[in-house]
Structures are given as structure tokens and as C-alpha cells.
Amino acid sequence: GAVVSQHPSWVICKSGTSVKIECRSLDFQATTMFWYRQFPKQSLMLMATSNEGSKATYEQGVEKDKFLINHASLTLSTLTVTSAHPEDSSFYICSARDEEELSTNEKLFFGSGTQLSVL
Amino acid sequence: GESVGLHLPTLSVQEGDNSIINCAYSNSASDYFIWYKQESGKGPQFIIDIRSNMDKRQGQRVTVLLNKTVKHLSLQIAATQPGDSAVYFCAESKSGSARQLTFGSGTQLTVLP
Numbered sequence: 001g002a003v004v005s006q007h008p009s010w011v012i013c014k015s016g017t018s019v020k021i022e023c024r025s026l027d028f029q030a031t032t033m034f035w036y037r038q039f040p041k042q043s044l045m046l047m048a049t050s051n052e053g054s055k056a057t058y059e060q061g062v063e064k065d066k067f068l069i070n071h072a073s074l075t076l077s078t079l080t081v082t083s084a085h086p087e088d089s090s091f092y093i094c095s096a097r098d099e100e101e102l103s104t105n106e107k108l109f110f111g112s113g114t115q116l117s118v119l
Numbered sequence: 120g121e122s123v124g125l126h127l128p129t130l131s132v133q134e135g136d137n138s139i140i141n142c143a144y145s146n147s148a149s150d151y152f153i154w155y156k157q158e159s160g161k162g163p164q165f166i167i168d169i170r171s172n173m174d175k176r177q178g179q180r181v182t183v184l185l186n187k188t189v190k191h192l193s194l195q196i197a198a199t200q201p202g203d204s205a206v207y208f209c210a211e212s213k214s215g216s217a218r219q220l221t222f223g224s225g226t227q228l229t230v231l232p
Contacts, residue, residue: 006162034219041127043208044163044222093162097218106151106212108220110162 002028002098006111013084014119021079021114023050023094029074030096034108035067038091050077050094084118091115127206129227138196138230142209142223147190149211153220154183154194157206166194166207196228204230 003026013019023033031052036044048069049057056069066088068080077096081088095108132138144152150171155163169176169183169192176183182195192209206227210220 004162043224046219046221049219091160095162095220106218107153107165107168109165110155113160113162115160 002026002096002109004094004096004109004111006094006114008114009112010115010117012117012119015085016083019081019084019116021081021092021094021116023077023079023096023111025075025096025098028096028098028100030077031074031099033071033077033094033096035069035077035079036093036095038093038113040091044093047079047092050079052077081116084116086118089116089118127225127227129229131229131231132199133231134201135198138194138199138203138228140194140196140207140226140228142192142194142226144190144192144209144211144223146211146213146221147187148213149221150214151212151218152183152185152192153210153212154181154192155208155210156203157208157225159205163208199228199230201230201232204228 005024007022033050035047037047038044047062050069050071052071058064071077091113093113095110097108153168154166156166157163167178167181167183174185180197184193206225208225209223212218212220
């Protein structure tokens with residue numbers, strides 16, 4: 001199946017700094033990628049839809065200036081948490097689907113996630 | 120305001136028994152459903168999916184049942200193994216731009232030796 005690579009797996013940073021998380025589709029192209037956030041023992045909450053070559057679409061309540069998304073190529077989307085604070089500590093997960101197989105394969109493939117801890 | 124943490128529903132089964140994990144979905148317009156398994160500290164892994172024109176689909180040791188009348192989805196795992204211990208999420212989507220997935224609350228499955 002399609003592979004989505006996410007990096008880093010975990011990051012610890014000081015309050016006020018910015019953190020960049022990368023999401024790559026390794027063996028397929030993805031014009032659309034999705035970023036989720038997950039708190040302990042909770043479900044995945046969609047934060048934004050990343051669109052290659054255009055602006056991301058953010059879900060209600062997600063600050064676009066806080067969570068910067070860049071999707072500059074067909075295989076790479078990045079999420080930058082700007083001026084991170086302890087309440088931004090969470091598990092961030094990206095996902096994508098193989099768009100060449102959309103007619104027969106709609107499943108989303110997920111990265112391994114990034115655990116962000118802001119001190 | 121203060122946020123209250125949700126507690127995942129839990130299911131404990133003996134190794135070798137069958138497991139049934141249930142999910143109620145919310146959108147009657149959803150036409151695609153999918154089950155994921157998530158182990159601690161990892162991203163969700165695809166298990167099985169089903170379209171709304173079907174009511175049952177089988178995979179290896181897993182079966183998904185869809186009841187559109189009551190908007191209910193279930194995942195059956197046969198001969199549950201210790202490696203099946205994880206959180207299981209159902210998700211739904213409907214046709215349209217981007218086909219975003221909406222996740223259910225999840226169920227923690229624990230397999231007892």
C-alpha cells in the first residue's frame with residue numbers, strides 16, 4: 001500500500017519557538033493531504049486540508065496563523081506550529097490518499113505521527 | 120473554558136475469542152466507511168473499508184457490517200490475538216471535494232492472555 005512518511009516522530013521545544021513537521025508521500029503523488037491533531041485517549045480531529053499549490057483549508061476553530069501549512073510539491077506538505085505554547089502539545093498526524101487509484105481505492109494512509117511537547 | 124478529557128470505551132476479550140467493536144455514525148449522507156487500528160504512539164493503520172451499497176465485507180480475520188437504517192457500523196475480529204490490542208476507530212465520509220474523513224470516538228481493545 002501507499003506509504004506516508006512523517007518527520008520528526010517527536011519534538012520537544014521551548015515555549016515561543018516554532019516547530020516544523022513534514023509529511024511526505026513516498027510512492028505516490030498527493031495534491032491533497034490532511035492534518036489531524038489527537039489528544040491522549042481522544043479521537044483524531046481534522047485541523048486542515050492541505051492543497052498543493054494553493055492555500056490550505058482550515059477547520060472551524062483552527063488558527064491559520066498559528067498552524068501554517070505549506071504544500072509546495074505533490075509529495076510534501078509541512079505543518080509549522082508557530083510560537084508554540086504548552087497547550088499546543090499534542091500528537092499531530094498527517095494523511096493522504098493515492099489519487100491515481102481514487103476510483104477503486106479511497107482509503108487514507110497515515111503518517112506515523114509527531115508527538116510535540118512544548119515546555 | 121476547561122476541557123474535559125474523554126475516556127475511550129473499552130473492550131476486553133480473551134485470546135482466541137471473537138471481538139465485536141461497534142460504532143454509530145452521524146451523517147446519513149455518508150457513503151464510505153472505514154476502520155482503523157491505532158497502536159500507542161503510532162498513526163492509524165487501515166483495516167477494512169465498506170461502501171454504502173454493501174452491508175457486509177470480509178477481510179482476513181475481520182468483517183465489517185453496515186446497517187444504514189440505524190447508522191451503525193461494526194467490526195468483528197475472529198480469533199483475537201494479543202497483537203490486536205489497540206484503539207480502533209471507525210470513520211465516515213461522503214462524496215464531494217477532498218473526501219474528508221470524520222472519525223468516531225474510538226474503542227480500546229485489550230486482549231487478555
